[in-house]
Amino acid sequence: MVTGTPDDAGLGDRDASRAAWLEQTRSHLRNADPVLARLIDDRPDFDPRAWMALLPPMDLYGALLFQITGQQLSVAATRRTLARIEALFDGHLPTPAELLGVDPGKLREAGLSWRKVSTVRDLAERLTDGRLNPDVLNSLPDDELIAELTAIPGIGPWTVQGALIIALQREDVVLPGDLALRKAVQAAYQLDHLPTQREVLAIAEKWRPYRSLATSYLFSAALKPT
Numbered sequence: 568m569v570t571g572t573p574d575d576a577g578l579g580d581r582d583a584s585r586a587a588w589l590e591q592t593r594s595h596l597r598n599a600d601p602v603l604a605r606l607i608d609d610r611p612d613f614d615p616r617a618w619m620a621l622l623p624p625m626d627l628y629g630a631l632l633f634q635i636t637g638q639q640l641s642v643a644a645t646r647r648t649l650a651r652i653e654a655l656f657d658g659h660l661p662t663p664a665e666l667l668g669v670d671p672g673k674l675r676e677a678g679l680s681w682r683k684v685s686t687v688r689d690l691a692e693r694l695t696d697g698r699l700n701p702d703v704l705n706s707l708p709d710d711e712l713i714a715e716l717t718a719i720p721g722i723g724p725w726t727v728q729g730a731l732i733i734a735l736q737r738e739d740v741v742l743p744g745d746l747a748l749r750k751a752v753q754a755a756y757q758l759d760h761l762p763t764q765r766e767v768l769a770i771a772e773k774w775r776p777y778r779s780l781a782t783s784y785l786f787s788a789a790l791k792p793t
Contacts, residue, residue: 589615592738592777596784599773602755606784615783619733622646623653627704628694629660630734631716634726635686636679648678663691686721693719709737732779741778743767748782751789 597604607613625633636652637645649660655673656665666674666687674684693699704712713727725744731737742748743764752762752770762770774781 589780592780595777596774596781600781603774603781603784606755606788610784610787613784613787615780615787622733623649623660625660625734627701627730627734628663628690630730631690631722631726632660632666632687633733634729635683635690635721637729638683638726651677652679663694666691667695682721686719689719690716690722705735709740732782737779739776739778741768741771741774741782743771747789748785751785755785755788 593607597607622633623629632652633645633649636648640648652661652674653659655661655669655677661669671684671688674687675681679687690699694701699715704715707715709731712731713724716722716727717724723744725742728740728742731740749762749764749767752758752767753760756762756770771778771781
């Protein structure tokens with residue numbers, strides 16, 4: 568007796584595969600770092616990607632647009648600005664060509680600073696005129712992709728690192744320049760000072776090759792302490 572559609576079966580397979588991956592990565596992190604072991608055991612039902620369900624679907628350009636919008640803003644303020652940008656494009660995030668087709672002043676009215684407007688337009692121009700190829704970018708190793716995109720004024724490592732996690736689901740990304748992460752590391756590791764970026768990277772070495780998941784647990788601990 569058939570109890571589900573082929574799509575249902577495929578979804579079930581993906582869910583099972585993801586559950587197995589989570590168990591493997593959690594086990595690795597538990598063994599690698601006793602601080603993370605405590606965070607993981609305190610949060611048995613934690614889904615590291617649940618927060619992304621609150622975001623619109625994003626390709627690499629959309630994730631970079633999200634990250635650029637969020638520079639120096641809270642998550643709530645970023646989402647409000649992003650919603651106003653979506654309203655300019657019939658409720659969806661624009662493609663690079665669509666963004667270039669709108670009056671820059673409309674983006675400013677939506678809440679982007681003129682500097683951010685310049686950055687998202689510069690990125691969109693490079694993606695539409697062939698200087699950047701999305702397929703090539705998606706296939707680059709993390710370090711090469713970061714180097715390629717940070718050559719654009721207004722895009723720093725934090726912006727690209729976030730996009731790597733959101734759009735490309737890269738597994739070994741850490742955001743040492745993120746103030747919230749630095750504070751989370753200070754609290755979790757009971758440091759008497761706010762760690763520098765270099766110190767965060769040194770601590771994160773033991774999390775390889777699953778630094779993205781470790782980072783998610785630290786953010787979760789900072790937002791919802793037990």
